[in-house]
Amino acid sequence: MGGDHCFLAGGNSRLVQALCDGVPVLYEKTVKRIELGEDGVSISVEGDQVFKADMALCTVPLGVLKSRSIVFEPELPERKLGAIQRLGFGLLNKVAMVFPYVFWDEEIDTFGCLNKERSKRGEFFLFYSYHTVSGGAVLIALVAGEAALEFEKVDPAVALHKVLGILKGIYGPKGVTVPDPIQSSCTRWGSDPLCLGSYSHIRVGSSGADYDILAESVNDRLFFAGEATNSAYPATMHGALLSGLREASKILRASEGRVNSDQKKYALQKSLQPRNGVLEDLFMEPDLEFGRFSFVFSYITPDEQQTAGLARITLEKRLLLPSKNHNKKGDQKCQGPVAEVDQEVFHLYAIVSQEQANQLLMARDDDKGRVAFLCKDLGVKLMGYDSTWEVGSSLISSILNARKARRWFQRPKNLKI
Numbered sequence: 001m002g003g004d005h006c007f008l009a010g011g012n013s014r015l016v017q018a019l020c021d022g023v024p025v026l027y028e029k030t031v032k033r034i035e036l037g038e039d040g041v042s043i044s045v046e047g048d049q050v051f052k053a054d055m056a057l058c059t060v061p062l063g064v065l066k067s068r069s070i071v072f073e074p075e076l077p078e079r080k081l082g083a084i085q086r087l088g089f090g091l092l093n094k095v096a097m098v099f100p101y102v103f104w105d106e107e108i109d110t111f112g113c114l115n116k117e118r119s120k121r122g123e124f125f126l127f128y129s130y131h132t133v134s135g136g137a138v139l140i141a142l143v144a145g146e147a148a149l150e151f152e153k154v155d156p157a158v159a160l161h162k163v164l165g166i167l168k169g170i171y172g173p174k175g176v177t178v179p180d181p182i183q184s185s186c187t188r189w190g191s192d193p194l195c196l197g198s199y200s201h202i203r204v205g206s207s208g209a210d211y212d213i214l215a216e217s218v219n220d221r222l223f224f225a226g227e228a229t230n231s232a233y234p235a236t237m238h239g240a241l242l243s244g245l246r247e248a249s250k251i252l253r254a255s256e257g258r259v260n261s262d263q264k265k266y267a268l269q270k271s272l273q274p275r276n277g278v279l280e281d282l283f284m285e286p287d288l289e290f291g292r293f294s295f296v297f298s299y300i301t302p303d304e305q306q307t308a309g310l311a312r313i314t315l316e317k318r319l320l321l322p323s324k325n326h327n328k329k330g331d332q333k334c335q336g337p338v339a340e341v342d343q344e345v346f347h348l349y350a351i352v353s354q355e356q357a358n359q360l361l362m363a364r365d366d367d368k369g370r371v372a373f374l375c376k377d378l379g380v381k382l383m384g385y386d387s388t389w390e391v392g393s394s395l396i397s398s399i400l401n402a403r404k405a406r407r408w409f410q411r412p413k414n415l416k417i
Contacts, residue, residue, distance in 0.1 A: 007128075007133040008133065010133070010134075012237065030045055030046045030194070031043055031045055031060070031070055032044050032046060032070065033070065033071045034056065034058070034070060034222065036072070036074065036219060036221055037221075040053055040054045040055070040221065041055060041056040041221055043056060054258075055221050055222070055223065055251055055254065055255070056221070056222055056223070057224070057225055057244075057247055057251065058222060058224050059224075059225045059240075059244070061089070061194075061195050061196065061228070062087060062214075062226070063089045063195055063197035064193075064196055066085070066089060069193070077216075077218065080213055080214060080216060080218075082213075083211075083214045084214065086203075086205050086206035087201075087203070087211070087228060088200065088202065089196070089201070090199060091144070091189060091198050092142060092143070092144050092198040093148045093151050093152065093187045093188065093189060093198075094143070094187045095124070095140065095143070095159060095160065095184060095185070095186050095187075097139050097140070097141070097160070097163070097181040098136055098137065098138050098182045098183040098184070099138075099181050099182065100137065100182055101179070102131050103137075103176055103178060104129060104171070106129075106131065109132075110126060110129065111126075111170075112125050112126040112127060119146055121147070122143060122147035122148060123147035123151070124141040124142070124162065125144065126142045127139055127140065127142070128140040148190070149190065151186075152190050152191050156184070156186045159186055160186075164181075199228070199234070199235040200227060200234050201234075208231045211230060211234055212229075212231050215243065217250060217254070220254040220258070223250060223251055225243040225246070227239045227240040227243065229243045230243045278396065278400075279312075279349075279385070279388070279389075282399060283296060283312050286312075287309070288354075288361075290361055291370065293312070293357075293367070293370065294314070295309055295310070295357045296310050297309030297354050298395065298398040298399045298401075299402060300402055300405050300406060302354075304354065305353065306353050306355060307354055308351060308353055308395055309351075309352060309353065309399065310350070310352070310395065310399065311351075311357065311380075312349055313347065313348045313349075314347055315345070315346055315347070315348065316344065316345055316346075349385070349387075350380045350381065350382050350383065351391070351395060352378070352380055356378050356380070359378065360374055363377070
């Protein structure tokens with residue numbers, strides 16, 4: 001992602017507010033515990049309130065994860081805990097000042113200074129000019145490194161006095177008077193229990209791979225986003241935004257996968273239930289029938305040639321049964337046959353389209369040739385009764401639903417005048 005640094009007119013909150021438009025957001029709900037179960041996620045907040053959901057997205061800063069102020073049950077995977085421990089979480093504070101007028105060069109966006117003392121190199125080393133996007137003479141001073149830690153221990157009035165001293169040291173020799181600010185504000189990100197720092201960095205012992213580990217979801221139920229989960233753009237606002245989009249896509253895929261899995265489980269459960277002659281009832285009124293072949297389809301209208309359906313082939317098995325008249329008495333010899341021939345009807349099934357059924361009708365005149373054509377030329381696999389239910393339970397449901405729909409469309413219409 002290339003491009004220059006840019007400021008959003010009106011501040012970053014405008015972007016956040018636009019993204020939250022229409023989304024219910026609950027404030028002052030400090031999360032204390034996240035429990036992950038087979039059926040979903042339970043999130044406990046202060047005040048003993050519990051929120052339950054199918055899935056949850058955790059976007060707390062890395063500093064909060066490091067502090068372990070949120071209890072995860074069960075504990076996060078060791079791999080993720082290691083990444084949390086290895087990555088660094090830095091501190092950058094700001095002093096925002098509103099002046100009565102712009103006294104600095106209006107043509108520049110940033111300027112800075114270098115402190116002579118090494119320990120204070122991060123103290124108000126850079127200034128951002130926001131007058132072009134804020135609607136006022138706003139100047140922001142940055143504090144980083146060791147100086148940022150010390151900054152949080154200092155009274156805001158003292159900190160402001162130091163900032164003004166640096167500005168006067170820069171512009172005084174140029175003959176520019178630095179006015180007192182109308183308003184000022186200091187950040188304390190390191191002391192904020194909901195942040196405990198500003199943003200991540202790769203410190204000694206960690207690597208970019210730790211960002212990817214931190215981004216890994218747990219059991220497709222608990223997901224993670226934030227700048228510390230984006231190895232391409234860490235420590236940036238756009239990195240955090242992109243991580244949110246990434247996780248939204250993962251949650252959608254996980255949700256769709258879970259729905260499909262539940263449907264398959266439901267179909268399997270249905271297939272394992274007693275069939276109560278459903279297949280037999282279907283083929284009592286076949287949509288197409290010739291020779292030993294009968295077909296039922298899931299179409300609503302007959303012109304849907306590619307609609308899937310079931311074919312049933314009726315076959316007969318010859319059985320040799322003991323002769324009922326074969327009773328030896330003494331030395332009497334049997335004059336009749338020792339066995340009787342009986343026939344048992346059984347069925348084979350196949351999943352075919354209406355078009356394939358029509359091809360089968362036109363291809364051969366005899367049933368034996370049709371079976372060969374079905375298996376060899378059309379590549380259709382024949383199945384027994386149980387296999388048909390295991391493989392085609394959802395198709396059978398579709399055929400049943402299609403028949404209901406056809407009957408609904410064919411019902412007599414009551415016309416009202």
